[in-house]
Amino acid sequence: MTAMLNIRDLKAYYGQVQALHGLEFGLNEGSLTTLLGANGAGKTTTLRAICNMVRSTGSIEFEGKPLSGRSTENIVRLGIAHVPQGRGTFTTMTVDENLQLGAITRKDRAAVTSDIERMYAHFPVLKQRHTQQAGTLSGGEQQMLAVARALMLRPRLMLLDEPSFGLAPLIVRDLFRILGKINREDKVTILVVEQNAQLALELADQAYVIETGRIVMSGNADDIANNEDVRKSYLGY
């Protein structure tokens, strides 16, 4: 397997405050990786740094291309979809329009139309609500919409920032099942940032643990799940 995303010595700053202290990790093509860590460890910052939404130094390479110096929209156009914390739904627009926006950079209009149908097959609840304003959807439905919108890009890599946040456990299971399916069937490499470590480790095949802006542990998701420190700190048993 080749490393699709390679991050070396990544440091990120909010004003004077340094949030990442030389982060290093890689993602293999086709993998489903989770990034675990406590509040404030730097998970969200890592995702934002990949998409150049926070000031950072160091090297980030995607499929051999350095991302530094590229604007967020150019990074997205390389095939990196980012589902941000809080979902980033266009609440005043319809579900249909949200999906159209996900594919706004694509030129293949016919394929976009069939992709929208594919999304409705993945997420039947969205089809029922396709002309509704996205703001009227429930939290779970909005998260589904956010994932569907990201997939409309036909991304090579999808970054998800706490998709389980604020959702009922059953809905989270459903969502994670779909993420697994997308990863296997559509060959989308996925990086999920999660606080719900248990579920994330069940879903993922690779895992990294981040503490105060540094990777402190990495490996196979099963091994990480069985690690005593991780169990105590993140799984609570």
Add this chain to the structure above:
Amino acid sequence: MELLTNQILAGIATGAIYACMALAVVMIYQAIDHLNFAQGEMAMFSTFIAWQLMQWGVPYWWAFLATLALSFAGGVIIERALFKPLANAPILTHVAGFIALFAIINSVAGLTWDFTIKQFPTPFGSSPFLGSQLISTHQAGMIGVTLVLLLLLYFFFQFTRVGLAMRAAATLPESARLVGINTSWMVALGWGMAAAIGSIAGMLIAPVVFLEPNMMGGVLIYGFAAAVLGGLTSPFGAVVGGFLVGIFENLAGTYIPGVGNELKLPIALALIITVLVVKPNGLFGRAIVKRV
């Protein structure tokens, strides 16, 4: 009764102009969250360009279209050169920028074409419309052009990809960037469209108020009143506000003793203040809720 109908129709006709100005103001407000104080001067400058083209012998509608295109380009250039560098600057910096733009455009127009008033032609003529004494063909033309413009804008924003991208960039810039929209260019596009829409207002009102560098001062204040009344976040509201302000202005001037022509403008200002106090989001605007 005829006086009343007459005043209402005349109000709708000038209201069409206010609606255009309000649309231009809203277009830029949506893009950068600031009111463009120089919107009227930009429209005035565009109208001078149209006049100059016609002086050189270009037929009216060709001059009209050329002015639209030049205004669009001008709006984009102003945004790229002046307001893009200010994108993250505080509000007072923007205000200073708008005032500078106002003064510069006004002076350059005065320098180039001097301050004497000029006749501006109307393509519609000024005979009675359909034989009725209530409204002239030019007034009917103002209403017609505005309605066509509205329809085009509606289709643009509802049914084209660029329109969708512009709406996305205006409502949630960060999410828009995350689907690959170049939000910075969307802002420039908004400026270009605002300048073009403003130029239509200028060219339509010029036959009524005569062409001179200060012709848009009052019109812009009515346009602001219209935008505030309709809600600064709603293009549709801006247009409704435009027509309402036009009618209100005329009726107040005719029926409220002592207002007449002289006190019409203060009425627009009073309207702005009343709306801001009583219903700050306007008739159709949505409340901006910020989480703290």
